[in-house]
Structures are given as structure tokens and as C-alpha cells.
Ligand SMILES: CC(C)=CCNc1ncnc2c1ncn2[C@@H]1O[C@H](COP(=O)(O)O)[C@@H](O)[C@H]1O
């Protein structure tokens with residue numbers, strides 16, 4: 491029998507596309523590029539197989555990953571696989587984030603990069619993907635004609651929404667371009683903006699105009715916050731009142747007070763924080779205090795490929811580190827519905843899914 495942390499429905503709110511690639515796919519793509527002479531495969535292989543990476547090494551690995559994922563076909567393939575992997579472990583709602591990238595040598599614009607991502611969502615065929623309400627029925631009908639849908643009435647379903655990330659290396663103009671693209675893509679399941687990238691790079695003031703614009707235009711915003719000590723930036727980020735924040739590792743007393751009084755939900759990435767040594771061990775992780783004070787939190791993977799984890803594994807870790815039982819885990823997973831960025835239809839559907847499992851738990 492599969493373990494309950496795998497079978498229980500889960501919600502993933504903090505997953506970076508290029509950090510979630512299967513090791514096998516990464517190696518396969520690297521080998522192809524090695525054969526072509528674009529990269530030295532053995533260097534790459536060593537970095538992928540290394541597990542105790544420092545913060546600097548993690549961002550080096552991202553640069554390497556970007557070297558091998560910057561053509562449309564690959565972006566489509568990895569998107570498809572990442573969604574399939576989350577669905578396979580019963581993630582019922584996924585907010586997948588990615589940085590739209592321009593790559594002139596491949597004829598790629600930020601927009602065509604995102605089209606390739608959407609292609610990947612359409613290409614998933616072992617699970618139904620709800621990613622855009624307007625296109626939902628049509629997409630499902632095309633990929634599974636009515637006849638075989640009857641025989642597959644118990645197919646799994648995953649609801650996917652997209653967040654476009656602004657990389658901290660980007661200029662105000664580039665950030666603004668990403669926000670405008672997100673607005674254009676609202677009907678394709680884009681619900682918000684993320685600010686991410688190497689936390690020692692870039693200034694809050696650079697991104698603020700684009701983030702403000704996003705908010706004014708009705709997009710939700712989540713921010714990587716407190717990945718390195720930067721008190722002033724954390725205050726500015728909290729004052730911005732984002733829909734959620736990620737990490738909150740180097741928070742001080744004043745920050746916690748503000749976070750709690752503003753009730754800003756926190757995306758918690760246990761393995762990521764331990765691997766990158768932003769938190770020394772699970773027993774001193776801020777999850778415990780936030781959970782005990784009933785502050786809204788959600789367990790997330792961050793980069794399930796880069797950190798060799800899965801959302802099920804994150805739940806198992808939390809269960810054993812903080813002594814939480816099956817019912818508490820179910821409630822924790824369910825309560826994330828309150829701070830997903832998708833609209834009410836998706837929320838209602840998720841409530842039903844979780845309610846039917848609650849009944850089973852009580853039975
Ligand atoms: C090292 C450390 C503290 C890791 C915590 N986690 C992260 N913090 C900030 N940005 C990230 C993190 N993980 C992934 N990213 C961003 O997401 C990108 C990969 O996904 P994508 O290309 O946007 O599809 C990376 O290049 C990086 O810009």
C-alpha cells in the first residue's frame with residue numbers, strides 16, 4: 491500500500507519549473523548537448539549528482555540548467571513531465587512558476603517561451619489538466635474524445651495555474667515586460683507574479699514599479715523573502731502586502747511581528763532550506779512556530795529536481811519532525827486552498843476534493 495503522504499491530495503504553491511526537472515531528463519538533455527560539443531557532459535554530470543550544494547552552487551546549477559533548457563521543444567517536454575510528476579503524487583492543484591526567457595540564438599522571446607510552457611500543459615496525456623477555464627472543455631475533448639473518456643471516467647485531474655517569475659538580475663523594464671506578458675496570458679491560466687533569483691543580487695526598488703503595476707492590474711504577487719539577511723528589504727516586502735511570501739528564513743523579531751499582524755501566508759520549503767543551509771536543522775525551523783501560532787503556511791518543494799525531493803516527501807518530513815498526524819496533515823494541505831491565487835471556481839472544486847477525503851478519514 492502506498493503511504494498516506496503520497497495518496498493524500500496536496501496543493502503545491504512554490505515550484506520552479508527549471509528546478510523541478512527529473513534527473514533522468516536533465517542527464518539525457520546534457521548528454522545530447524555534450525555529444526554536440528555545446529557543453530562538457532562530465533562537468534555537468536558531476537554537478538547534477540552532487541547533493542550537498544551551497545547557495546552559490548545552486549545558482550550555478552541553475553545557469554547550467556538554463557544552458558540546456560533554452561529551446562522551445564525542451565521547455566514543452568519538461569513542463570509536461572513536471573506536471574505529470576506532481577499529478578502522480580496526488581497534487582490536485584499546482585501553481586507552477588517560471589521565468590520567461592529571451593534567447594535570440596534560438597529565436598525565443600519571453601512570449602514564445604511561455605507558449606512553449608502552455609504547449610507542455612496541453613501535451614500531458616496521462617492525467618486531465620485544468621489550466622484555463624475558457625479552454626478547459628475544449629482541451630480535454632481534443633485530447634480524450636468522448637468515447638474513451640467514458641471508459642476513463644476515473645482519470646486523475648490536476649488543476650495548474652502559472653506564475654511568471656521576475657529574476658532579480660532583471661531591470662525595471664524587463665520586469666515590466668514580464669508583468670505585461672502575464673496580463674496577456676490571463677486566459678491561459680497565468681494568475682500571478684513571483685520575484686526570485688539569486689537573493690544577493692538586485693535591489694527591491696528596481697522591481698517595485700513592475701510589482702505595483704501587477705497588483706494594480708489584479709495579478710497576485712508572491713515574493714522570495716529573507717533568503718539572506720536583508721532586514722530593510724524584508725520590511726519593504728512585507729509593507730508591499732504580497733499575497734504570499736516564500737521562505738522567510740532570515741527574519742528577525744520585527745519581521746515576524748509584521749508578518750503575523752498582516753497575516754501574509756508563507757510558502758515553506760523544508761528540504762530547500764536545509765540543503766542550502768539557510769536553516770541549520772528542522773528542529774529550529776520557523777515552520778514550528780508559525781504552525782503553532784496558526785499562521786497560514788503551506789508546505790512546498792521549491793525545486794524538487796535540484797533538491798531531490800517531492801511534495802509527499804516534504805509532508806513526511808514535517809510529520810516526523812513536528813509530530814503531526816494524518817488528520818493534521820490533511821488539514822494543513824486543505825487550508826492552503828485559502829491562499830491559492832486561482833479564483834473561486836477552483837477553490838470550490840478543491841474544497842469538494844478535500845471534503846470527500848475528510849469523510850473517508852472519519853469513516
Ligand atoms: C539557494 C536558495 C536559497 C534556494 C532557494 N530557492 C530559490 N531562491 C530563489 N530563486 C530560486 C530558487 N529556486 C529557484 N529559483 C529561481 O528559479 C529559476 C529556475 O526556474 P525557472 O527557470 O524560473 O523555471 C532559477 O534560475 C532561480 O532564478
Ligand SMILES: [Zn+2]
Nearest residue numbers: 686714736792
Ligand atoms: Zn523558490
